[in-house]
Amino acid sequence: MNIALIAHDRKKDDLIQFVIAYLPIFKEHALYATGTTGKLVAEATGLDVHRFKSGPLGGDQQIGAMVAENRLDLIIFFRDPLTAQPHEPDVSALLRLSDVYKVPLATNMGTAEVLLRGLSEDHLDWRLNKNPEGGGQA
Numbered sequence: 001m002n003i004a005l006i007a008h009d010r011k012k013d014d015l016i017q018f019v020i021a022y023l024p025i026f027k028e029h030a031l032y033a034t035g036t037t038g039k040l041v042a043e044a045t046g047l048d049v050h051r052f053k054s055g056p057l058g059g060d061q062q063i064g065a066m067v068a069e070n071r072l073d074l075i076i077f078f079r080d081p082l083t084a085q086p087h088e089p090d091v092s093a094l095l096r097l098s099d100v101y102k103v104p105l106a107t108n109m110g111t112a113e114v115l116l117r118g119l120s121e122d123h124l125d126w127r128l129n130k131n132p133e134g135g136g137q138a
């Protein structure tokens with residue numbers, strides 16, 4: 001599966017800890033991320049992460065473009081609900097597109113845990129019908 005990882009600044013440590021906790025699962029999939037998130041996750045875990053631009057510079061939109069092409073199967077986006085983001089319209093656009101294309105998206109760790117467990121038990125295999133490319137690693 002193709003998985004996107006995104007975290008706002010105050011949530012980046014949480015996301016890194018989450019990826020470390022589920023490393024055996026993440027290792028099996030192709031990872032995409034906004035710029036700074038991807039750099040930090042790659043450094044902390046050694047995982048290969050395809051990095052787009054930083055979120056405020058268009059990274060959310062680049063991930064949204066993948067969604068629009070049905071090339072993303074799961075999105076983990078740890079948003080900071082307490083800090084205004086200059087690129088809030090981009091964030092909203094990504095959430096909207098994920099709903100349009102019915103891509104599972106977690107915005108907090110509780111939901112992310114359920115999605116990762118579902119992924120490890122093949123409950124997201126229906127995505128392979130939508131995105132044949134997602135069956136392999138990057």
Ligand SMILES: O=C(CO)COP(=O)(O)O
Binds near residue numbers: 033035038091
């Ligand atoms: O701003 C972001 C998501 O909206 C995340 O971007 P970075 O990973 O580049 O910090």
